Amino acid sequence: MRQLVLVLRVVSCLLLAGLILAPFTQIIMRGVFDVPLAGAEEIARYMLICLTFLAAALVSLEGGQIRMEEFQGMLPERPRWLLQMAIEIAGIVFFSVLSVAAFLTISRNFSSTTATLEMPFVFFMGPLxxxxxxxxxxxxxxxxxxxxxxxxxxxxxxxT
Incomplete structure (x- = not known):
């Protein structure tokens, strides 16, 4: 599990760096050299999508998701334990269905590409x-x- 967390952390940091560098490069190319970088917006969007979906598991594992802790704190221990387990079961079901649906969508659109960069659909939907x-x-x-x-x-x- 530690290795998965480490990999997700490194990949997330690299994606964040890419998300910052793509618009920065576009600004420099357009502002200084007067030559816009084709596809910079799509690259930045892709980095944002990748960062959002791949880092979400890291956020969940480290307890960073919104949990309505004030409401849970008002519950007695046993119902709170059952509620927390029900929330995790709902997450397992929801994200499993979402993952299967995304993989099915990828398989049905395998030969499609994105508009500007003509990126294969599998790379665009893969992070989801x-x-x-x-x-x-x-x-x-x-x-x-x-x-x-x-x-x-x-x-x-x-x-505070």
Whole structure:
């Protein structure tokens, strides 16, 4: 699991760097050399899509998703534990269905390309399919942790 987290972290940092460099390069090319970089917007959009879907599992594994912790904190321990497990089961189901749907869409549009860069559809939709699969795996991992612990996550909200 640590290796997966490390790979996701490195890939996310590289994608973030690419997301910053694509518009920056476009600004320099257009502003300084008066030669626009064809496809820079599509490259930036692609980096954003990849970053969003691939880093989402990392965010989930590290507890960064919105969880309505204030509401959960008001519940007694046993219902809170059951609610947390139900949320993770819902995540497993939802992201598994999303991943399968994305892989099916890719397989049905395998020869299609994007408009500007003529990027193969599999590369454009791939981050969604892979990211949803990673999210399903992350939800399964979180479910197993919550289930095996036998009690809910501690909820503490600090107000400043």
């Amino acid at each position: 399919a892979i990211g949803a699969a990673f999210l399903a795996f992350a939800c399964a991992s979180l479910f197993w942790t919550t289930f095996s612990r036998g009690k809910p996550d501690e909820k503490q909200t600090t107000l």
